Structures are given as C-alpha cells and as structure tokens.
Amino acid sequence: MGETGRYLYVVTRDLDPAALVDLPGLGGGSLELVEYEGLLAVVSSVDLDEYGEEGLRANLENLDWLEGAARCHDAVVQAVAAVAPAAPLRLATICLDDDAVRLRLREWHAALVQILDRVQGRSEWSVKIFTDERRPPAPAHAGGSGPDDERPSGAAYLQRKKADTEARLAGETAALEVVEQVHETLAGYAEATRVLPAQDPRLTRHEGTMLHNGAYLVEAAREPDFVACVTRLVAAHPHVTIDLRGPWAPYSFAMLDQR
Amino acid sequence: MTEGAGATPSTRPYYATSPSRTAAPQPANLADILERILDKGIIIAGDIRINLLDIELLTIKIRLLIVSVDKAQEMGIDWWRNDPMLTTSEQGLADENRQLRERIEALEAADGSGRGTATEADEKPEARSG
Numbered sequence: 001m002g003e004t005g006r007y008l009y010v011v012t013r014d015l016d017p018a019a020l021v022d023l024p025g026l027g028g029g030s031l032e033l034v035e036y037e038g039l040l041a042v043v044s045s046v047d048l049d050e051y052g053e054e055g056l057r058a059n060l061e062n063l064d065w066l067e068g069a070a071r072c073h074d075a076v077v078q079a080v081a082a083v084a085p086a087a088p089l090r091l092a093t094i095c096l097d098d099d100a101v102r103l104r105l106r107e108w109h110a111a112l113v114q115i116l117d118r119v120q121g122r123s124e125w126s127v128k129i130f131t132d133e134r135r136p137p138a139p140a141h142a143g144g145s146g147p148d149d150e151r152p153s154g155a156a157y158l159q160r161k162k163a164d165t166e167a168r169l170a171g172e173t174a175a176l177e178v179v180e181q182v183h184e185t186l187a188g189y190a191e192a193t194r195v196l197p198a199q200d201p202r203l204t205r206h207e208g209t210m211l212h213n214g215a216y217l218v219e220a221a222r223e224p225d226f227v228a229c230v231t232r233l234v235a236a237h238p239h240v241t242i243d244l245r246g247p248w249a250p251y252s253f254a255m256l257d258q259r
Numbered sequence: 260m261t262e263g264a265g266a267t268p269s270t271r272p273y274y275a276t277s278p279s280r281t282a283a284p285q286p287a288n289l290a291d292i293l294e295r296i297l298d299k300g301i302i303i304a305g306d307i308r309i310n311l312l313d314i315e316l317l318t319i320k321i322r323l324l325i326v327s328v329d330k331a332q333e334m335g336i337d338w339w340r341n342d343p344m345l346t347t348s349e350q351g352l353a354d355e356n357r358q359l360r361e362r363i364e365a366l367e368a369a370d371g372s373g374r375g376t377a378t379e380a381d382e383k384p385e386a387r388s389g
Contacts, residue, residue: 005306053308060309060311092309095306108303204288251299256302
C-alpha cells in the first residue's frame with residue numbers, strides 16, 4: 001500500500017466498538033473510531049492510489065468499483081445505524097489523517113449533534129408506488145389504430161378522442177390521488193418525510209411507472225404501526241404496487257444545511 | 260468487495276419483492292443506495308477533493324432524468340450501450356429521452372422559476388408533528 005488516507009463512513013456517538021468487529025471496511029481495511037468531544041467518526045485506511053483524487057476520478061467511472069464501494073459504505077453505515085444514532089457521510093469523504101478528521105468533527109460539531117438528536121431512535125423507511133402495468137387502473141377502450149380508424153369521420157372521431165382523453169385524465173388523477181392519500185396517511189406515522197425524485201427504470205429495472213418515491217423517518221416504537229399501515233394501504237389500493245423497504249440508516253434526514 | 264449479510268444481487272428485479280414484505284432490513288438495490296450515498300447524507304469536504312458531479316457515470320446514472328443522451332454522447336459517454344444494467348433498445352432510450360425532455364420543458368415552461376426548483380425544495384425535510 002502506498003500513501004494512505006482516512007475514509008469517513010458515518011458520524012455517531014455512544015457506539016459500542018463491538019458493533020464494528022468482523023465488519024470489513026473498503027479494501028478490507030479495519031474500521032476504527034476517531035473521537036472528538038463525544039462525536040465518533042467511523043473510519044478506515046484507504047490507499048490513496050485508489051482513493052486519491054486521480055484514482056477516484058477513474059474508479060468512480062467504473063460501475064463495478066462504484067457498486068462495491070457503495071455497498072461497503074452502506075453496510076458500515078447500516079451496521080452503525082442499527083445500534084446507535086448515525087449521520088452517514090456522502091460517498092468518498094477522505095481526510096489525510098486522524099487530526100484532519102477531528103478538525104472536521106470540531107468544525108461541524110453543533111450541526112452533527114443536532115442531526116444525531118434528530119435521528120436518534122428513528123429509522124428511514126422507503127415507500128415507492130408504481131403503476132401496475134399488468135392491471136392498468138383505467139383501461140382505455142380498445143381501438144386507436146384499427147382499420148376503422150384510418151379515415152376517422154368527424155363526430156365519431158372527436159367523441160372517441162374526447163373519451164380517450166377523459167379516460168387518461170381520470171387514470172392520472174386517480175393515480176395522483178392514491179399517491180397523495182398514501183403519503184398523507186404515512187406522514188401521520190412519521191417524524192419527517194421527504195419526497196425524492198422518481199427513479200429511472202433503467203437503474204432500478206422496475207416495471208410500470210414510479211409514481212412516488214417517499215422517505216419516512218419513523219420512531220422505533222411506531223414502526224409496527226407504520227408497517228401495518230402500509231399493509232392496509234397495499235390492500236386498499238390493489239391497482240398500484242406499493243413497495244416498502246427498511247429500516248434504513250436515516251440518509252435522507254441527515255443533511256447539513258450548507259453545501 | 261464485501262457486501263452486507265444477506266445481500267441480494269443487484270440484478271434481481273426490484274419489483275419482485277412482495278409489496279408488504281418487511282421481515283428484515285433487506286439491502287437496498289443499487290439505485291436506492293446510490294441515491295442516498297450520493298445525493299443525501301452529510302457533505303463535509305475532506306482533504307481529497309472530488310466533485311461527484313464531475314463524474315459522468317454518476318451524473319448520468321443518478322440524474323438520468325435531466326441529462327440528455329445527446330449531451331452525453333457529445334461528451335463521448337456511451338457506456339450504456341454495453342451496460343447490462345441499463346439494457347434498453349437504443350430506439351427506446353432515444354424515445355424515452357425525448358419524451359422526458361419534452362416533459363421537462365413543459366414543466367419548466369409552466370413553472371417560471373425553471374429548473375432546480377424541485378431540488379431546492381427537496382433540501383429540507385418537511386417537518387411533521389407526528
């Protein structure tokens with residue numbers, strides 16, 4: 001290994017170091033804690049040939065490398081979040097040594113404490129809503145390109161067009177109403193919510209259209225109610241697919257106000 | 260690279276999980292993970308300075324909806340042609356992209372303040388007095 005840097009995964013507090021035993025860091029490095037006034041940064045040493053500016057720029061263009069790094073980073077964050085409040089850091093936050101890590105903890109101390117207070121005892125849940133292509137909610141009446149349509153005659157054509165438009169709008173409106181209702185209902189069980197942009201099917205390989213990509217910060221004590229509520233919503237809205245994931249580290253609720 | 264215990268392969272269809280399954284904190288798919296570790300979480304400048312937005316792979320994968328295929332091709336980025344993760348017919352991709360661009364234009368036209376509004380509005384968690 002050439003020169004090394006300290007890769008930061010997550011900031012936490014009151015962490016039992018046993019939680020990190022047997023958990024590998026990037027490149028198999030061992031996880032360590034850097035402390036500053038009650039805050040703990042979970043770090044590991046990384047080779048700057050691989051994680052320096054030049055190396056990173058090249059490696060991040062490699063999907064396999066990116067996926068490996070992303071999953072490792074996430075695994076560390078999740079392991080910490082399972083036992084302690086966690087403020088996950090963005091991928092590829094690297095300092096040259098522990099003093100530089102402590103400097104960051106000192107600089108952002110108040111904001112980090114505030115974030116840890118906000119997420120303590122809470123987890124992030126993801127709820128996505130998809131249209132179900134196999135069971136379209138508002139099946140437009142058949143036709144549209146049959147032989148009869150080639151020479152549409154006045155009134156019939158307009159009438160059909162109007163009906164098509166109405167059916168489409170009704171379908172869209174119904175879907176939006178479902179999204180709104182599901183989100184409002186779940187928000188009642190959450191301490192905070194965020195609506196994230198819909199993901200692209202080429203990334204997720206999901207079928208149908210993603211209508212909603214919501215993140216919900218839920219108290220541990222309310223998780224059973226939240227999950228039960230999702231189950232009820234799944235039953236109440238058979239024409240869409242509601243996908244629940246979690247509990248996750250509170251990524252979407254651990255953000256500093258600055259950039 | 261090591262994955263978390265019980266990791267599912269990222270190639271598994273996202274959709275395949277039963278809607279209400281919550282038994283274990285199953286690993287997110289790659290899109291979920293990237294969305295969070297690149298777009299969310301704490302941003303603290305380290306000593307190694309790297310602007311993730313300069314990384315075309317990330318820019319395109321994460322911001323697939325706002326970066327046009329044409330622009331990417333101009334920049335010489337065409338990896339998706341061979342990327343099994345993003346296998347889509349070229350025509351389908353072009354069509355979808357055109358539709359998306361039209362939609363973005365329509366949205367921007369409707370909302371005078373233009374692009375970026377959604378992202379900014381998304382910055383702060385919406386407080387709820389649950």
